Structure formats: structure tokens, C-alpha cells
Amino acid sequence: MFDKFGEMSSYKEINTLAENLFNEGDLKNLKEMAKENGIPGDFVELYLSGDIMELCDAETAAYGKIDVEVKELKLKGIMEDWLEYLRVQISDNDLLARRVRMKDKNLKGCIAALLKWSFKNQVPVDKEILKAAEVTAGKVTLGIPNMGKAKEIIRNYYLGGEKE
Structure with a gap:
């Protein structure tokens, strides 16, 4: 997943490497690093043209990591909804965005x-x-969290006891 440049634990780490690669004139590796970290190509072009000063911010870096990870997990059904809950929370919470990028999460x-x-x-x-579902099995149980509980579990996973 993060094979060539390794997993970076913050958007600042990504930006530092991007700046170093840019200063060395190594645009090929800069583009590869951005792709490996899920940073959109248009951000790379804006960065290279000088239209933005940094390659990414905390939110973009978090979305990038999630986008890279989701390709390997092949989520379906309710898990896709959980992913969307996470995406919404990233856009609403800078601390969460920064924590998503950490190596231990x-x-x-x-x-x-x-x-x-x-x-x-x-x-x-x-x-x-x-009966209405035409299920003939004896006892059937289900344990899917509602939206509020799922959002709480997501926040607790990434933030632990930290305040937003």
C-alpha cells in the first residue's frame, strides 16, 4: 500500500517530502509519492505551478489515506455507509483528519x-x-449500529479519549 515512500503519519510529513522532492527537481517521485498517498493529481499540478503553497492539508491527506486503504478492503453494503460516515466526520473535525493519517490507525x-x-x-x-422476509431459519440475530452509534465508534477509534 505505502510501498515506495512508506506510510506517512501526517500531512506535514507529506508536505516536507513534497518540498524536498520539488527542490531537488525530482518531479517524477513527487508525483509518485502523491499518488501513493492518495493525493489527487490536480493538487499536484496546482502545487507544481505554485498555485498552492503546500501539496495537501490535514483533510486532503486523510481522504488520501482512506482512498488508498479502501482499494484493498473492497467494502460492500453497510461498510460503505460507515466509510461515508468517516468521510463526513473528517470534513467536520480537523483533529480527526489528523488522527486518520497516523500510522497506528x-x-x-x-x-x-x-x-x-x-x-x-x-x-x-x-x-x-x-416471516415477511421468508426466512425459515429458527433464531436470527442482527447487530448493526445506527448512524449515531457508528459515528461514535468511528470517533472513539480514531480519537480515543481526545477532545475534538
Whole structure:
């Protein structure tokens, strides 16, 4: 995933490397580093032309990391919704955006935290619902967090006890 340049733990680290590569005239590696970190090509072009002073900010770096990680995870269904909850929270919370970029946090761990909660909080599905769904199995349980709980789990995973 972060094979050539390694996983960077902050947008500042990305910007420092981008500046060094730019100053060395190594535009090829600058573009590769940006791509490896999920930084959009148009940001690279704006940076190279001098239209923006830094390659990315905390939010862009967080989205980039998420975009790189999601390619390997192939999320489906409710997990795609959880990803969107995370994206919205990144745009609303600078601290969360910075924490998403940290090396000890990743989308896989976040989804795992949501699944752990889901397995621990399963409840029986009403028999009438099972009948309407034409489910003939005996007991069926389900444990998917509602939107508010999912957002809370996401924040707790990335922020722990830190205040927003």
C-alpha cells in the first residue's frame, strides 16, 4: 500500500517530502509519492505551478489515506455507509483528519471496531419480520449500529479519549 515512500503519519510529513522532492527537481517521485498517498493529481499540478503553497492539508491527506486503504478492503453494503460516515466526520473535525493519517490507525481497524460492536450487540429479529422476509431459519440475530452509534465508534477509534 505505502510501498515506495512508506506510510506517512501526517500531512506535514507529506508536505516536507513534497518540498524536498520539488527542490531537488525530482518531479517524477513527487508525483509518485502523491499518488501513493492518495493525493489527487490536480493538487499536484496546482502545487507544481505554485498555485498552492503546500501539496495537501490535514483533510486532503486523510481522504488520501482512506482512498488508498479502501482499494484493498473492497467494502460492500453497510461498510460503505460507515466509510461515508468517516468521510463526513473528517470534513467536520480537523483533529480527526489528523488522527486518520497516523500510522497506528487505519480503515481496517476502524471497520473492525464497528464489527466488534455489531457482534457484541446482536439482537433477535422479530419473527414477523423473518416471516415477511421468508426466512425459515429458527433464531436470527442482527447487530448493526445506527448512524449515531457508528459515528461514535468511528470517533472513539480514531480519537480515543481526545477532545475534538
